[in-house]
Ligand code: 4GW
């Protein structure tokens with residue numbers, strides 16, 4: 434429940450949401466949820482937004498920052514008071530690896546120009562997901578990451594860190610605290626700005642050498658968190674995948690991947 438650097442690991446039953454909600458309401462805190470819906474991934478957005486309205490940061494101010502190549506295709510979802518959709522048009526990339534990795538650059542750019550003036554915290558997530566239980570202010574902190582559901586019970590030697598020393602994402606075998614998921618991280622806008630800036634630069638340095646880290650932006654995120662320790666860590670309750678064969682399952686699955694193992698959407702698979 435606590436890392437060796439005294440960051441809490443957030444599991445159901447470890448916090449009192451009533452107290453936390455009061456604290457964050459007094460600060461009138463506002464939260465930006467960034468999500469990318471490029472090309473076919475637009476199909477995930479409706480379920481994502483509808484379930485976020487029900488479960489994400491209920492009672493707080495929320496901006497949904499939706500990055501897409503087709504602003505006009507953003508579904509009309511009825512929002513509660515204090516919440517709004519902010520469509521942000523971005524270019525498309527041909528390779529899906531670039532769509533995924535360029536998220537770092539995009540979040541960096543918009544953090545500096547826009548988000549810093551509009552919200553206090555950023556939560557950056559995948560779109561091929563739905564909320565099924567509450568995700569609230571208990572996750573908020575300077576800098577937070579999420580334990581990857583396939584590795585939270587695993588030993589370090591099977592973590593899928595980048596292992597080629599030439600890559601900026603390289604992590605030596607005797608280092609590494611956790612294996613963090615690329616699909617859920619965040620913090621204050623200033624911290625997310627630093628994170629995305631560093632990850633983007635690392636991705637570009639690799640690109641110059643014709644290298645691409647084994648798990649793309651996720652590999653760079655893991656490298657960043659090794660040397661910039663998160664101040665809070667989210668348990669896999671916050672990013673669960675029912676396809677994962679796990680010896681232990683969390684009591685509550687708050688945010689779940691939507692099945693997409695059909696070639697209509699894609700066919701990448703992680704071997705675990
Ligand atoms: C393979 O054909 C593709 S397409 C893999 C990712 C693709 C993709 C990803 C896309 O076409 N459009 C898009 O908006 N994305 C965004 O990148 C979307 O927000 C998605 O959640 C995120 C990461 O991709 P992913 O969810 O497929 O990655 P994993 O399998 O690691 O969850």
Ligand code: MN
Pocket residue numbers: 559560561616690
């Ligand atoms: Mn995903």
